[in-house]
Amino acid sequence: MTNKIALALGAIILSALVLDQLMNDGLALLFLSRKLADLIEWMAFWR
Template identity: 50%
Template structure:
């Protein structure tokens, strides 16, 4: 992955999080954070 791709991917993720925060509030961010942590734990298991 090049630096330019990583920067654009980071910008897209942050933009999506800001849009989610603006439309739905912080409750969804907590839910998504917990699910992302579970997903990382699952991926680490299969590694």
């Protein structure tokens, strides 16, 4: 991955987080965080 691609992806992710915070009060990030926690717990079960 080149630096240009990494910076572009970082800018896209950052802008998505800012838009979520402004338009949706951060509920999408909260939803994704909860689902990630569930996934980590599920993966720990299979360990």
